[in-house]
Amino acid sequence: MSKPVRNRLVSIRRRLHRHPEPAWREFTTTARLVDEIRAIGVDELAVGPDAYDPADRMAVPDADLEPWLERARERGVDEDLLEQLAGGTTGAVAVVERGEGPAIGLRVDIDGLFIEESTDGEHVPAAEDFRSEIDGTMHACGHDAHMTWGLAALEAIAESDFSGRLVVFFQPAEETGGGGSPMAKSEYAAGLDYLLAVHVGLDHPTGEVVAGIEKPLAMCHVDATIEGTSAHAGKAPNEGANAMHAMGTAIESAYGIPRHADGMTRVNIGKAEAGTASNVIAERAHMEAEARGETTELMAYMKRRLERTIRSAAELHGCRADVDVVSESPRADSDPELQQIVSEVAGSVDDVERVLPAADFGASEDATFLMERVQDDGGLASYLIVGTDHPTSHHTPTFDVDERSLAHGVDVLVETIRELERRHPVPREDDE
Structure with a gap:
């Protein structure tokens, strides 16, 4: 039996960092997530075409899928799973169903970037031997940390006395804007009362949390x-x-x-x-x-x-x-009611030193499809940022995360989910 995810945050993040795969080619990544989710034990696991309609995908490459599929095969990924993912239908949705209570979604992204990772001795992944093993491809935006948070939050809720429904979207193809729409259109996004999306860093230091972004482009x-x-x-x-x-x-x-x-x-x-x-x-x-x-x-x-x-x-x-x-x-802003709850929770998390209620995003994100779906259906959504000290900017060969922020992200997400369970239904400002 594997050790709890919570006790393996660094090792899981580093394992995922070693094998980054770009949009719609996340075959080995999906397989590793499936292994961890099955070990956790959930009430429902939908993989690839069972998680969304493949016809709803955007920015699917015309070619170049087969070498990535073959690489996954060489790494021992189960052949039945590869058959399910063939054609680039990657990603997964995991559901914990625990009786009456709120329906809460958590979205994390899983794809890497076409960037050659630095071999410089000052670059921690190179120095500590978890640099990307795939030439020309790298987790240069922190999605390895995001997946680790998704797994750890899923495990914590599954093992708790949580009452409600938790849906964790392990979304492919964020970097190309291709995966958010199909997951937002899926049955798993229906009826959610709350949605949390999360990103690491974005020039916010370790110990700082932004409760919700505003003005994504x-x-x-x-x-x-x-x-x-x-x-x-x-x-x-x-x-x-x-x-x-x-x-x-x-x-x-x-x-x-x-x-x-x-x-x-x-x-x-x-x-x-x-x-x-x-x-x-x-x-x-x-x-x-x-x-x-x-x-x-x-x-x-x-x-x-x-x-x-x-x-x-x-x-x-x-x-x-x-x-x-x-x-x-599209653009979708965080809801102030949910931002307030995240702010209160983050302020009580050990080693979180500063909480910003909101911050302008200034970039783009296809999590907005899920946010918009939940908001259009009457729910609340917030996209939060968990700070990390990164030596260089996102999307650069020397990007890295401070691994102390892994625990911060898990605590903020899990405690926010539990707080939403306790406060449900959260009053809207206009109702008051």
């Missing part, structure tokens, strides 16, 4: 392919339609989209590729972009303008553009 990922006509660049350039030139015009014009008077807007072209040789007019160009807005409506404004800009630039140069919105997520 609504976001969309946009891929565009521009098709032109190739020609000899020296002999007959006039016979070509230059896809690279069209893409350059699109990029320059995208950064010139007027910002909106109603609030913050963002646009970025993060990747651009075109051409085959110096003496060939490029017939094809590909770019990957994103648009964000302070509200869902402002994001939609930027998305429409970005799509129009790309198509117009292609037409100007005699080319054609195929524009695809591969994923998007």
